[in-house]
Amino acid sequence: MLYAPPIARLLEELERLPGIGPKSAQRIAYYILRSDEEVAGRLAASLLEVKSAIHFCPRCFDFAEAELCEVCADPERDTTLLCVVEEPRDVVAIERTGEFRGLYHVLGGVISPMDGIGPEQLRVRELLDRVSGGSVTEVVVATNTTVEGETTALYLARMLKPLGLKVTRIASGLPVGGDLEYADEVTLGRALEARREL
Amino acid sequence: MLYAPPIARLLEELERLPGIGPKSAQRIAYYILRSDEEVAGRLAASLLEVKSAIHFCPRCFDFAEAELCEVCADPERDTTLLCVVEEPRDVVAIERTGEFRGLYHVLGGVISPMDGIGPEQLRVRELLDRVSGGSVTEVVVATNTTVEGETTALYLARMLKPLGLKVTRIASGLPVGGDLEYADEVTLGRALEARREL
Numbered sequence: 001m002l003y004a005p006p007i008a009r010l011l012e013e014l015e016r017l018p019g020i021g022p023k024s025a026q027r028i029a030y031y032i033l034r035s036d037e038e039v040a041g042r043l044a045a046s047l048l049e050v051k052s053a054i055h056f057c058p059r060c061f062d063f064a065e066a067e068l069c070e071v072c073a074d075p076e077r078d079t080t081l082l083c084v085v086e087e088p089r090d091v092v093a094i095e096r097t098g099e100f101r102g103l104y105h106v107l108g109g110v111i112s113p114m115d116g117i118g119p120e121q122l123r124v125r126e127l128l129d130r131v132s133g134g135s136v137t138e139v140v141v142a143t144n145t146t147v148e149g150e151t152t153a154l155y156l157a158r159m160l161k162p163l164g165l166k167v168t169r170i171a172s173g174l175p176v177g178g179d180l181e182y183a184d185e186v187t188l189g190r191a192l193e194a195r196r197e198l
Numbered sequence: 199m200l201y202a203p204p205i206a207r208l209l210e211e212l213e214r215l216p217g218i219g220p221k222s223a224q225r226i227a228y229y230i231l232r233s234d235e236e237v238a239g240r241l242a243a244s245l246l247e248v249k250s251a252i253h254f255c256p257r258c259f260d261f262a263e264a265e266l267c268e269v270c271a272d273p274e275r276d277t278t279l280l281c282v283v284e285e286p287r288d289v290v291a292i293e294r295t296g297e298f299r300g301l302y303h304v305l306g307g308v309i310s311p312m313d314g315i316g317p318e319q320l321r322v323r324e325l326l327d328r329v330s331g332g333s334v335t336e337v338v339v340a341t342n343t344t345v346e347g348e349t350t351a352l353y354l355a356r357m358l359k360p361l362g363l364k365v366t367r368i369a370s371g372l373p374v375g376g377d378l379e380y381a382d383e384v385t386l387g388r389a390l391e392a393r394r395e396l
């Protein structure tokens with residue numbers, strides 16, 4: 001036996017985490033073993049706290065601590081603009097830009113027939129209920145620019161346009177600071193197609 | 199505020215871990231949030247258990263659950279052979295080879311004047327006490343083949359040889375399956391110098 005059982009159990013739990021292989025797990029476990037008791041204590045407490053204190057916002061399905069998430073609870077946000085994203089991490093990415101003042105709707109994934117995920121497995125029903133309820137005039141579809149993300153965007157456009165909503169898609173093109181030479185053909189093609197007058 | 203406070207606290211604790219940056223921390227936190235309560239519970243419990251159940255073996259200074267570590271407690275091990283390593287992870291690496299049947303001594307680091315670490319900060323005193331006590335006849339110095347590791351090996355040889363002990367060093371050379379072409383000059387030089395008759 002290479003490790004004492006309590007160390008082996010910690011390694012097993014650490015290796016379940018995404019992106020943590022045996023080497024990283026060992027490094028983390030030995031760091032915990034070498035550190036003050038507090039380090040393990042605070043990490044353990046924050047793991048338990050996050051599970052007891054955080055739930056899904058019943059409106060946008062982002063993570064929330066209060067009844068509603070902070071964005072939904074903020075009276076300053078533009079309630080006519082709704083941005084649809086795949087996952088809570090995408091909300092963080094967009095909030096970081098400081099460019100968006102509307103509300104969000106987190107689908108919880110994308111349509112992917114290969115993985116058996118259709119609109120019923122996502123929060124599409126809740127999205128339709130939400131926009132039919134009222135003040136939203138434009139839905140920005142900000143799913144990833146993968147095949148599944150694009151499929152989901154097209155599907156949502158087909159569902160939402162008949163309701164009289166403006167449906168937009170985030171732009172594809174060259175990353176800022178990007179070199180034409182190194183762009184893949186599909187991205188460069190999209191950037192040309194979506195050219196704007198200066 | 200990008201994250202609800204309990205999520206922000208978990209991210210902060212995760213980012214303290216070695217090899218975990220903001221992106222990995224977010225990925226892990228969101229995995230925990232999406233998973234069953236048990237996942238966080240088991241990880242938290244194993245973090246606390248490892249700190250309460252594991253201590254240093256008073257003989258070799260590896261991590262131990264019982265009074266002595268498993269290697270020191272094993273009557274089948276060869277007590278004439280002592281392998282000196284830097285850290286507990288090195289014991290795991292050597293045990294994995296299945297080639298060593300002696301005992302270990304974990305220094306807890308290497309001599310590194312730049313970092314203010316001298317023999318007094320390591321378990322050198324304990325090593326000398328241990329070998330002067332009795333049955334050890336050969337000390338294999340298996341510190342890393344870094345400048346500090348080599349310095350430490352030379353220092354230990356100087357301390358241990360006058361006690362009538364055989365002091366050996368693990369071999370340096372080409373990794374098995376390694377290509378001569380890609381070996382660095384120092385390694386290749388060492389491999390030539392330490393050539394053996396076939």
